[in-house]
Amino acid sequence: MPDIKFRLKRHDPQDKKNPEAHWEEYTVHYEGVNLTVLEGLFYIQENLDPSLSFRYCCRASVCGSCAMYINGAYRLACQTNVKHLDTDMMTVEPMPHLTVVKDMVVDMGPFFDKYEYVMPWLIRNSEEPAKEINQSPADREKLSMPVDCILCGSCYSSCPSAWGEENYLGPAALLKAYRFEVDSRDEAKRERMPRWNNERGVYRCHTIMNCQEACPKELSPTEGIQWLKKAAVRRKLFGKAK
Amino acid sequence: MIHHDVIVVGGGLAGLRAAIEAKRAGLDVAILSQVHPGRSHSGQAQGGINAALGNHPDGRDDGTEKHAFDTVKGGDFLVDQDCAIQMAADAPRVIYEMDHWGCPFSRFEDGTIAQRPFGGAGFPRCCYGADKTGHYLLHCLVEQAYKLQVKMYVEQYVTSLIVNDGVCQGVVSYDMIRGGFEAFTANAVVIATGGAGRTYSNTTNSLISTGSGMFMAYYAGVPVKDMEFVQFHPTGLYTTQILMTEGARGEGGYLINGEGKRFMEKYAPKFMELAPRDITARSIQIEINEGRGINGQGYVFLDLRHLGAEKILLKLPGIRDLAIHFEGVDPIEEPIPVVPSQHYWMGGIDTNVDGATVMPGLYAAGECACVSVHGANRLGGNSLLETIVFGRRAGAEVVRYLDTIADKRTNLRIADAATRLMEQKVQDLGNKKGTESAYALRAEMTVAMKDHFFLFRDEPTMRAGLDKLYSIKERVKNIGLRWTGSVFNVDMIRTMEFEGMLDMALTVAEGAIVRQESRGAHFRTDFNTRDDANWLRHTLAYYDPNSPKPRLDYKPVTLGTFELQERKY
Numbered sequence: 001m002p003d004i005k006f007r008l009k010r011h012d013p014q015d016k017k018n019p020e021a022h023w024e025e026y027t028v029h030y031e032g033v034n035l036t037v038l039e040g041l042f043y044i045q046e047n048l049d050p051s052l053s054f055r056y057c058c059r060a061s062v063c064g065s066c067a068m069y070i071n072g073a074y075r076l077a078c079q080t081n082v083k084h085l086d087t088d089m090m091t092v093e094p095m096p097h098l099t100v101v102k103d104m105v106v107d108m109g110p111f112f113d114k115y116e117y118v119m120p121w122l123i124r125n126s127e128e129p130a131k132e133i134n135q136s137p138a139d140r141e142k143l144s145m146p147v148d149c150i151l152c153g154s155c156y157s158s159c160p161s162a163w164g165e166e167n168y169l170g171p172a173a174l175l176k177a178y179r180f181e182v183d184s185r186d187e188a189k190r191e192r193m194p195r196w197n198n199e200r201g202v203y204r205c206h207t208i209m210n211c212q213e214a215c216p217k218e219l220s221p222t223e224g225i226q227w228l229k230k231a232a233v234r235r236k237l238f239g240k241a242k
Numbered sequence: 243m244i245h246h247d248v249i250v251v252g253g254g255l256a257g258l259r260a261a262i263e264a265k266r267a268g269l270d271v272a273i274l275s276q277v278h279p280g281r282s283h284s285g286q287a288q289g290g291i292n293a294a295l296g297n298h299p300d301g302r303d304d305g306t307e308k309h310a311f312d313t314v315k316g317g318d319f320l321v322d323q324d325c326a327i328q329m330a331a332d333a334p335r336v337i338y339e340m341d342h343w344g345c346p347f348s349r350f351e352d353g354t355i356a357q358r359p360f361g362g363a364g365f366p367r368c369c370y371g372a373d374k375t376g377h378y379l380l381h382c383l384v385e386q387a388y389k390l391q392v393k394m395y396v397e398q399y400v401t402s403l404i405v406n407d408g409v410c411q412g413v414v415s416y417d418m419i420r421g422g423f424e425a426f427t428a429n430a431v432v433i434a435t436g437g438a439g440r441t442y443s444n445t446t447n448s449l450i451s452t453g454s455g456m457f458m459a460y461y462a463g464v465p466v467k468d469m470e471f472v473q474f475h476p477t478g479l480y481t482t483q484i485l486m487t488e489g490a491r492g493e494g495g496y497l498i499n500g501e502g503k504r505f506m507e508k509y510a511p512k513f514m515e516l517a518p519r520d521i522t523a524r525s526i527q528i529e530i531n532e533g534r535g536i537n538g539q540g541y542v543f544l545d546l547r548h549l550g551a552e553k554i555l556l557k558l559p560g561i562r563d564l565a566i567h568f569e570g571v572d573p574i575e576e577p578i579p580v581v582p583s584q585h586y587w588m589g590g591i592d593t594n595v596d597g598a599t600v601m602p603g604l605y606a607a608g609e610c611a612c613v614s615v616h617g618a619n620r621l622g623g624n625s626l627l628e629t630i631v632f633g634r635r636a637g638a639e640v641v642r643y644l645d646t647i648a649d650k651r652t653n654l655r656i657a658d659a660a661t662r663l664m665e666q667k668v669q670d671l672g673n674k675k676g677t678e679s680a681y682a683l684r685a686e687m688t689v690a691m692k693d694h695f696f697l698f699r700d701e702p703t704m705r706a707g708l709d710k711l712y713s714i715k716e717r718v719k720n721i722g723l724r725w726t727g728s729v730f731n732v733d734m735i736r737t738m739e740f741e742g743m744l745d746m747a748l749t750v751a752e753g754a755i756v757r758q759e760s761r762g763a764h765f766r767t768d769f770n771t772r773d774d775a776n777w778l779r780h781t782l783a784y785y786d787p788n789s790p791k792p793r794l795d796y797k798p799v800t801l802g803t804f805e806l807q808e809r810k811y
Contacts, residue, residue, distance in 0.1 A: 050724035134353030204309030
């Protein structure tokens with residue numbers, strides 16, 4: 001029956017006695033051969049320290065709730081099996097550069113404000129057909145990468161351009177803008193573009209590519225941002241983005 | 243105190259669709275959700291959503307009546323036929339609407355929405371987006387909700403209904419981010435909180451699928467219906483019960499036993515691996531119980547290797563990733579170990595075809611509701627459909643209901659009292675040291691449900707299970723809160739939800755032991771045939787504040803279109 005150490009960054013800004021971030025260590029005991037970091041956090045919350053706070057939902061790497069900074073990398077706690085990290089110490093922190101609400105829970109408010117700002121919905125001007133809007137498999141394929149985004153925030157937390165400029169929309173929101181601009185069904189002309197085609201939008205990206213490394217879904221926000229930059233030029237020159 | 247015309251509890255597909263419908267009619271609508279709506283359990287759905295679009299070459303003769311018939315037969319005739327007909331009829335328009343809103347469905351060569359065969363369906367009518375259909379639909383509706391500026395209160399754990407003289411006038415909620423309880427008053431409340439899969443230890447469901455909306459309504463006196471009908475999906479991953487979509491078999495995947503045989507030929511020679519889920523899951527369990535699991539162990543294989551890498555990467559990329567990450571198996575190279583796992587809650591809050599409950603002002607839609615369109619066994623591809631069809635219908639019904647209310651004032655004194663009651667409850671729980679662990683009891687309950695109310699049921703096994711559940715119910719008095727902090731108190735949420743989950747488990751158990759027949763997912767080895775003479779009726783369970791035991795009642799099933807027949811596949 002293996003044991004493994006968890007070192008957690010604890011932080012309760014409401015705690016008047018100890019409002020600062022600090023580290024605490026726990027020994028997690030588990031049966032069998034598999035333990036995910038999320039299961040480890042539940043073990044601690046149930047057995048060792050009921051005050052521990054963390055987000056959880058699907059435990060199957062599709063909801064984006066449990067992105068954390070684990071042993072020096074962005075990971076989904078539910079998708080991270082301790083045996084794959086080949087270590088006897090799991091170091092778990094909330095996603096850096098974001099405001100901590102409590103322990104692993106960070107304030108996602110600004111992240112979703114920026115998501116909303118890019119108008120992340122299909123813009124249509126034509127009258128809708130009685131059936132579906134036809135889309136070729138090739139055009140649908142263009143959506144496959146960006147629609148897999150689970151909005152976990154890893155890329156946003158990892159981006160140095162976002163650390164230095166709080167108004168920067170960040171990789172996730174821009175990837176979402178790309179997802180709609182590239183959709184053959186989208187008929188936006190000038191509606192969405194001014195939101196991303198400026199210095200707090202795509203031009204703040206310096207292709208550092210941290211987002212791509214951080215993404216637990218192995219997506220490339222950078223690729224989407226580069227496409228948007230080119231689309232802006234195409235629109236200027238030819239009046240068409242796609 | 244905050245007021246909106248309409249409060250929707252739960253931000254998954256049903257809740258979002260209800261909110262969008264009411265918002266489009268000009269009402270002031272707010273969603274309260276335990277997680278950001280984009281993280282809801284709806285996003286875990288994989289395989290697809292049924293609608294008789296006829297896009298597939300083999301689906302040209304499909305139609306909404308055939309969809310309704312398959313649904314009724316799949317549900318072993320416990321389905322209210324008028325409701326199934328309505329759902330099938332609404333299906334094409336809601337799917338086209340999702341397309342118009344940007345949902346990235348996969349496509350056929352001609353540019354139409356792709357459809358695949360699915361279990362229990364006479365035609366390939368399951369519309370899909372790779373094997374991530376739930377995720378795509380969910381994000382699409384989240385986007386629409388933002389577009390329409392539906393107010394979202396995110397990370398709110400709703401604990402109770404505000405009921406004034408028998409009329410629902412809002413909810414009390416714990417604000418996870420800021421701490422504390424608050425009343426949200428409204429003229430109508432739509433519950434859309436999903437199923438209660440986490441009452442079982444072996445479930446495919448999200449950790450938040452606790453049935454919170456169901457027990458909230460139950461405690462307010464609204465009956466829950468057909469709770470003994472719990473769906474076990476044939477293919478959850480062996481070690482984690484994470485879902486492997488039925489679409490894997492829809493695309494041609496095989497189920498293989500320890501002898502290397504496609505054993506479904508014994509149980510459903512015509513439909514093979516695409517028999518309905520109750521039949522397929524029981525077939526797998528029989529193979530396992532009779533020693534024909536892989537190497538005699540407790541699982542069988544879902545084998546996709548013959549589909550080839552290209553097809554797997556195009557149509558089933560999501561489950562491939564899940565199998566790699568969570569089971570250490572790449573389906574392109576190796577077969578996947580799978581077991582039947584709790585998956586879906588056919589029962590739920592008793593509603594009519596427009597989401598209305600017996601309580602004025604209270605509506606429910608999605609998995610937490612029971613219309614009933616799934617009867618004793620839901621067909622794959624009908625749950626996503628249910629969320630959107632009945633979310634929309636509930637939203638529209640709320641609009642009509644609000645038109646009929648002359649006096650829209652809510653009773654603030656009652657709302658305040660309901661809030662104080664919750665605060666008092668938490669304070670009382672916090673004052674108790676807790677001689678027993680809520681988590682240990684919860685584990686006992688979930689294992690008891692798996693051991694005693696799983697695929698094969700009989701009187702002695704269920705009686706022993708009930709004894710365990712009532713013993714746990716007695717010991718619940720000994721639990722307390724271990725931490726009383728105000729912000730993001732996971733201990734408080736998990737302790738409070740456990741009590742409700744236990745009462746939902748009891749409605750399953752009591753409903754199951756009384757129902758002396760086998761129908762759909764409720765299979766009894768001691769009464770192994772369907773008994774239409776005595777049991778073609780819905781079970782209603784009511785909360786009894788004076789007894790640990792739910793009070794059971796029954797009501798007839800709506801028939802009239804499709805003749806009763808034996809289910810063969």
